Amino acid sequence: MAAASSSSSSSSSAATAIRTWRTAFLTLRDETSTSSPKSESIAQLLQDLIFTQSSSLLSAASDLPAHELTSDLLLLLELAANCPPQHSQDYVPIFSNISCLMHDICQRQRVCLQINASSWTIILQSYGKMLQILLGKPKPGAASLSPSYAPTNRPAMDCILTLRHLVDIYHQKSSLLDNSQLVNFLLHVIECSHLHLLSSSHTSTNQMSSSATSKRLSRYSNLWQVQTIALTMLGEAFVRIGSSFPPDIWQSTIEVLRKVMDVLAAKNLLVEDNIMSRFYASLLNCLHLVLTDCKGSISDHVSAFVVALRMFLVYGLATRMQFAGPAHDHWEKELPLRSLKSTSEEPVSKNCALYRPPHLRKMDSSYMKQSTAQDSHCSSDHECYVSVFMSSDSECSDSDGSGRDNNSFQSSKVRFGAICCIQDLCQADPKSLTSQWTMLLPINDVLQPRKFEPTLMTCLLFDPSLKARIACASTLAVMLDGPSSVFLQIAEYKESMKWGSYMPLSSSLGQILMQLHTGILYLIQHETHSRLLPSLFKILMLLISSTPYPRMPKQLLPKVVTGLLARTEHGFSFKGDQIGLLATTFNCLTAALSTSPSSLQVRHILLEEISTGFVKAEERSGVLFTLFQYSEQLSSPTICFEALQALRALTNNYPDIGAACWGKVFTVVSKILSVAASEVPTRTWKANVGDNVGYIGEKVIIAAVKVLDKCLRAVSGFKGTEDLPDDQLLDTPFASDCKRPKKVSSAPSYESEVAENTKEEGQAFHSGSEQWSKAIEEHIPFALWHTSSMVRTASVICFAGITSSVFFCLTKEKQEFIVSSLANAAVHDEVPSVRSAACRAIGVISCFRQICQSDP
Template sequence: MKPKKSWNPQSSSDCESSLVDFMSSDSDYSDSDGFVQDTETVRKAKVRVAAIVCIQDLCQADSKSFTTQWTLLLPTSDVLQPRKFEATLMTCLMYDPYLKARIASASALAVILDGPSSIFLQVAEYKGSSKFGSFTALSSSLGQILMQLHTGILHLIQRETHSRLLASLFKILTLLVASTPYSRMPGELLPTVITSLQARINEGFSFKNYQTGLLAAAVGCLTAALSTSPSLDVREMLLKETSTGFPETEKKSSVLFTLLQYSEQLTSPNICFESLQALKAVSHNYPNTMFAFWERVSTIVYGILMVATPEFPSRPWKGHTGDPVGFIGEKVITAAVKLLDECLRALSGFKGTEDLSDDKLTPFTSDCIRMKKVSSAPSYELDSKEFNNNEPKACHSGIEQWSEAIEKHLPLILRHTSAMVRGASVTCFAGITSHVFFSLVKEKQDFILSSLINASICDEVPSVRSAACRAIGVIACFPQVSQSAEIRDKFIRAVEINTRDPLVSVRITASWALANICDSIHSSIDDLPSQQSKESNVDSPSIASLTECALRLTKDGDKIKSNAVRALGNLSRFVNYTCLSGSHDKPMDRMRLSINTNSNEESTSSNDMKGSHGNASNSFRPGSMGDLCWLDRMVQAFISCVTTGNVKVQWNVCHALSNLFLNETLRLQDMDCILLLLLRDSSNFKIRIQAAAALAVPASIHDYGKSFPDVIQGVEHIIENLGSDQISAPSSFKYRVVLEKQLTSTMLHVLTLASSTDHEPLKDFLVKKAPFLEEWLKTLCSSLGETSTQSDVEDKSLGDQKKEMISKAIRSLIEVYKDRKHRSTVQKLEELDKSICTLQNPA
């Protein structure tokens, strides 16, 4: 690889001009190259090419092990300054006088960046050459490599004259962009990539036969750069473009103007498609930039859809230049519809499915909230309030834009001959918000609902039905929709039909929509003021249909099973089981359901349970299941899913049991055992967190039943030994603190109830563990003191709540230790309780 003398960059550029018409096939190279007379020089060139090919083969054979050689093969110093005896793949690509060696270098670089080992580049961090000492960390070396690769590739893209090599450069840059963590690189790097590509696109390509292909590759590269994690520098660059209004003198330097211009070139489907993809990436990552372009985007999309009306049948995309405009490929149409979808989401502020969760956060877990990233929602992280406040209110709400889309665009594509186009059009409805939906006139609301129901039931293509089910799952979470029995029943029927589809992908989205419908029903019941209105709202055969459907889906695959368990959890929350005795309704007390999964020892049947209450009659109120057997089957389904389901299924079981515990008409004691087992034995921290949260749901000792001593002892044992837990996966580290805080909250809750117990062995246990509990409570109080000196004023209420929880637990333990004549511990705890009051709240 190391030549005896350094290459001359000037000779490289001289050769480039003579290689324009060089044959692009590797097989055409021979010793008789027209311009090569020196046989020794040709032989050395062939050796270099063979060596590069060997490097490429080694990388393909074991790319992971090959990463140790990156610092030898990839540049760490300025690639624009060739150095003697420094040969890397990049110097070969830039300065080798022979095209064959340069093409081989490009191919090897693409293999390195395209392999699974490229994931290692995610740890790269650029610190600048001046910050290096005697030791250079791997992250810094990788940062230097990425920086020099960017410099060299962008330099070549601006100057390369050979069409095949230029196409390879675009491929390398696309892979390089996908592998680079720009948040840890210089802020100007990503904007430089974008502006360099835009300048090269505007410059054009002189190769008549390859012009369209190279232009499409360049725009595709631009799409990759705009699709990477949003950059504040890129955002500012794009907003500056939008603020200028595109005066004639600045059009050529505008990235957005270039993309809008090429997206209108219907005679070049490749270029049009790539431009639409790039605009979609802009709308997704930089949604505020689209406010200034809605009219232009709407016009472009409408123009494409009008050309592709049913009288001009759509056909698969071929990508040939000069296709008749009437025969626009379905890929171009689909890209246009997806751009429309992304713009509507950006304009209406779509942030994902409506959150109906009513999970109560305790003071100790409230600061552990992790923002959920919704991939289908635009990225609003970089959008400033200042920019938002300057925009018209109507523009931000998206109402006008949605009305326009329903009137102009969607009627043209909902019944399109292409299933791909129909699926994309139905997916648009999955991005609407409740504010926009209920701001539309009733005719437009009905249009959306009827389109979804028809697509989910009547369309022959599974992908379209799946897309319709996803949209139904989104709209079903709108509060006003859940209160309409007519709409809800139509949604239930459509979803239930699709849960029986032979295709797994359809059943997954249908089960997700089913769970959302159940979540919406349970949320609407909690919001209603009176028992009478609750009964009228849910007393429907649809509830029975939902229950049977969810129970059936618990026997499906894990992705479907997790949604089914979530649905059952929501249903179990509002099931009312009462034992009628005379004129008084009493909750079903101490209902025991065996957790033995053996078929011969399954839980008590509904007949046995009915018989155990003599002549008392059983009835269900809101969401009544009509028969206790259904509740029995629910619990057995949870037990089965815990033992056979994956991590997500088990997490949903824990959450479902939380809902079951919140049902005031039921007292299920044995379910605590499942949660304790998961809390103790599961290797997944998220499951353990949810299990600990579920164990804190029962509000009284009576609700815990006979399992209360087991819960206290189990949680105490886990807290005491938490430090010795082995973390199997690196991803679990971030959940360790959350688990500790949830266990703290759960332990304080059950200790608060401990003074009410008459279970003597439990009191003996608490006396035995007095030293640990005293030290643990002291540590909690110390953490409050530390927090109070660092917290903001607005955290005062949170701090007070933490103090109250600790104080209640301490006072409960004091009662227990007084009963056991444990005076020394009582005295220490009383002093600790007094010290809590002296802790200063943040000023």
């Protein structure tokens, strides 16, 4: 009985609320449509009919039909949009009440409105008019700083939160025109609010302390939040339909973001609190989303963006380190090791408590408490604002140390956003960004954290956020890739350059390359995060390929080689990625050993290892010993292949070293081919090409044959390459009839940097025919008859590296074997690459003087 009475009472009160709503809005429609009332009378009507009974109207909203509710709210918005400009300031209270009512209905009651294209246009126009007045240009002087202006911040916050709610409802049905209108609206809001903050809260901030500035900004926290939400909505619009926006929309967005960034750069002061962290993060994320799909040139904006983005690279780090506890010198010594330790090694806290997921811990942050204390009447608005930026669990997990502290987590998001924007600039306009390298990369003391210079290497070395460090490594890789490799060829290291004096670009680039080598090699030696190490090796690979080592210190390349060797000896503690990381290390070593021209210092290291013998080299794990050791690890084909690639590069670039190591090379190749011979059947020339590969793998067999090829070329004494410019010249019609002497050879160029040759080198060249005889007897026949066409191609190419002196020192049977094998391959092999290689080798042998002078 009591329940029925309660239900009847509830229905009665709901019916009364609905009747009150309809009476109020029908009266308002009649009064505003039958005549043309003055603005004062409209304001009075709204006050008497709507706002004096807003609480009862609010209770009726959820029980009204959606189309009726939408129509009545649009009436309010149209009345607000039609206010005369001369009375706009008088309408500020009306706008405040309208924004509050709309916010309560949409956000608190969670009532869905029926929105279409026409109503969407009315909503944007009305909110645009209200925000233009609420965020209009403040009065100059002290009046703009008076507390009387602060209450208008909250209605602006209500407007932007309500609009965001409506966008979430309508965006799936919205058209390109609707989204374009939204973007223009948001750009206007960002400009207006930033103009207010510039003239109000940032007045004379250059003469104020950071703490005073922070207190001043807290008075305008709602305005910062308005900008933050507007920037977030702008970024979401570009995510939804950014690829369809016309270029003028994109250009307008870039220009507005440029203005905001210019103001931050001009003030040269970033405030480190939660509200500002969210603003900076949303600004940088919006810029990142806009730059992802460029629809125009950004060359005029790159330098300005870099100046502003550079400030964010150490955002939140200086304050955090000041309160870290240890003394400055102690921190300087310990930070590199501490920051490079795996999170799994962090000590367990002594203060045990019930577990709370990271995303719930954020709700307990000091920022929530401070905001509640400062503005208790806006607590619901603040909850809506925080919910806009509530991160997923994956963004703030237990594996990330920054997730334990909300402020540090927000700061890390800011640094991450800045790094991503720098990468976007590099991808969009790499040529323009190269001129900003001196601002983004260090030129001295890269391993010294005490200076805390805002550079990408500072982030990579010392940032406590793994996510930011990985993004930084990716950005460095993008910067070093592409056109910058050509740009860096002008780099030159000058040790006598004085700091502070004018430094030419070539010297600056030389210093940058030195610091990059120092920092990356240090990280490769000490880094323990498996997610970061592959990026570090990629950076080192790009560094090696881009650095003009002859213009750099002579010991730089040997340091790279020995550093990689030390990391190989030390190994990797990650079971899952151990093989991949070790293979990547050998890949970098291959690049270092392939640099041209060859390094005299590296050559001395290799000769010293040969002179001491492999027994002593084994104790210290020299370069050659390491390569031969891993080349024989047939149980790991990936490692074996990469080690063979490095051995091939060494023999190719340092032929005298390859000749001196012939015996060890022959042993390694024999082991590989003997195992392969027992697993892979040979074939006849007319048989179909088979894909069956043995345990060793086709790639390993090919790599072994190519190492044998380079070593045979070394012992044969080749010191030239095929004269490609001559080939191109003969293709021209004016030079095709000319008879010109042509030098044909296939081995890589090599000119010793010392006048005298070693005894090992001379003996190796003198005994070339012996090595060739041994290879023809034991290895080459198996490769020539292999089922894989690529193996056959590699084996045929070996004959293109023989010299006339070695060829005619061979027995008649072996000479005939070479010629017949090449003829069979050129005529009968069905694979074009094999026939091409055979023809190339025939061309080399046919140019031998004895053959040319012999009778046909």
